[in-house]
Amino acid sequence: MTIEYENLFRVNEPYFDKFRQKFEEVLQSGWFILGKNVKKFESEFAAYNDLKYCLGVASGLDALTISLLALELEKDSDIIVPSNTYIASILSIILAGHNPILVEPDLNTYNINPALIEESITKRTKAIMVVHLYGKPCDMDPIVEICRKYNLFLIEDCAQAHGAKYKGKIVGGFGDLSGFSFYPTKNLGCLGDGGAIVTNNDELHKKTEMLRNYGSGKKYHNELIGLNSRLDEIQAAFLIVKLEYLDLINMHKRELASLYLSNLKEDFIKPAIHDDFFDVYHIFNIRHKKRDELKEYLKKNNIQTEIHYPVPPHKQKALSFLSHLKFPVSDEIHNTTLSLPVSTIHTRDDIYRVIDLMNKF
Ligand SMILES: *Cc1c(COP(=O)(O)O)cnc(C)c1O
Numbered sequence: 300m301t302i303e304y305e306n307l308f309r310v311n312e313p314y315f316d317k318f319r320q321k322f323e324e325v326l327q328s329g330w331f332i333l334g335k336n337v338k339k340f341e342s343e344f345a346a347y348n349d350l351k352y353c354l355g356v357a358s359g360l361d362a363l364t365i366s367l368l369a370l371e372l373e374k375d376s377d378i379i380v381p382s383n384t385y386i387a388s389i390l391s392i393i394l395a396g397h398n399p400i401l402v403e404p405d406l407n408t409y410n411i412n413p414a415l416i417e418e419s420i421t422k423r424t425k426a427i428m429v430v431h432l433y434g435k436p437c438d439m440d441p442i443v444e445i446c447r448k449y450n451l452f453l454i455e456d457c458a459q460a461h462g463a464k465y466k467g468k469i470v471g472g473f474g475d476l477s478g479f480s481f482y483p484t485k486n487l488g489c490l491g492d493g494g495a496i497v498t499n500n501d502e503l504h505k506k507t508e509m510l511r512n513y514g515s516g517k518k519y520h521n522e523l524i525g526l527n528s529r530l531d532e533i534q535a536a537f538l539i540v541k542l543e544y545l546d547l548i549n550m551h552k553r554e555l556a557s558l559y560l561s562n563l564k565e566d567f568i569k570p571a572i573h574d575d576f577f578d579v580y581h582i583f584n585i586r587h588k589k590r591d592e593l594k595e596y597l598k599k600n601n602i603q604t605e606i607h608y609p610v611p612p613h614k615q616k617a618l619s620f621l622s623h624l625k626f627p628v629s630d631e632i633h634n635t636t637l638s639l640p641v642s643t644i645h646t647r648d649d650i651y652r653v654i655d656l657m658n659k660f
Pocket of ligand 1: 359430459479494
């Protein structure tokens with residue numbers, strides 16, 4: 300039998316009865332935008348993250364874009380962002396009217412290398428956007444210190460890291476504003492698009508709240524140039540159901556990851572583990588020189604894998620203005636990384652089957 304990389308029917312199947320009940324409730328209420336489900340989810344997800352505020356928005360990309368807009372920075376400010384990320388982090392900076400300044404990752408953690416940030420800071424630098432890639436938190440202490448030293452805003456892209464912790468503190472609370480995505484494949488995924496912005500800052504929260512709704516605080520009174528980016532009632536209702544299981548989802552993925560970590564042979568470069576980093580393994584990747592051959596070998600043996608990501612942002616056609624820059628660490632990761640099955644649909648036996656095959660490669 301094929302071991303799929305992911306299966307969104309089976310991921311959501313355990314919640315179908317509860318989803319049907321929620322759907323019926325929303326249908327009967329006749330209230331579909333910014334109602335009591337969005338409010339309830341916002342208060343529960345804020346509490347989950349140990350923060351004062353959560354604001355539901357339409358997507359992870361919007362969560363990041365709106366966060367940057369709320370800072371009301373001078374146009375064309377420089378924003379530092381990792382060169383090794385999903386393109387959405389970089390797009391949000393461009394959409395908000397600023398310049399992405401790419402900084403190389405650490406080859407062990409795949410996250411932004413704090414030691415390389417300071418050399419990229421200029422007078423035009425106004426903020427750092429960190430990305431907790433694959434569900435592993437960034438090394439936050441030195442980054443928070445740099446933000447303090449240079450008076451920079453800090454935005455966290457938590458789209459892959461719901462529930463991840465750095466030195467015991469949950470991600471999302473290190474930055475001025477943090478963005479989450481509830482795209483169906485994420486650790487906390489809805490049944491469509493969704494996102495959220497979390498913060499402890501009253502003023503920034505108020506601004507983001509206006510920005511998601513046409514820049515309006517009071518109906519038909521518009522204070523800012525805003526967007527239409529609201530989380531649907533129906534998605535919020537589904538998210539209320541799933542949030543209760545987020546810790547179990549994360550524990551399941553961590554358990555599967557631990558099997559890979561202790562049983563895969565040394566030929567494969569495994570993700571770094573450290574007591575300071577509570578990784579939620581949105582993605583479990585390994586690296587190997589013969590990545591494409593390995594992927595093909597696993598496919599022939601009925602094991603599906605993915606590549607996150609095959610093309611780095613600076614080599615994307617859309618970002619051709621970055622193509623003259625060199626990011627060899629990022630290139631190395633993109634050329635060698637392979638994502639292995641690590642979903643709630645997988646059992647320990649599935650993972651042992653992947654391991655056995657990989658160890659024979
Ligand atoms: C998924 C993702 C996003 C964007 O989220 P959407 O909800 O798809 O807009 C942003 N950053 C990272 C790192 C992501 O993985």
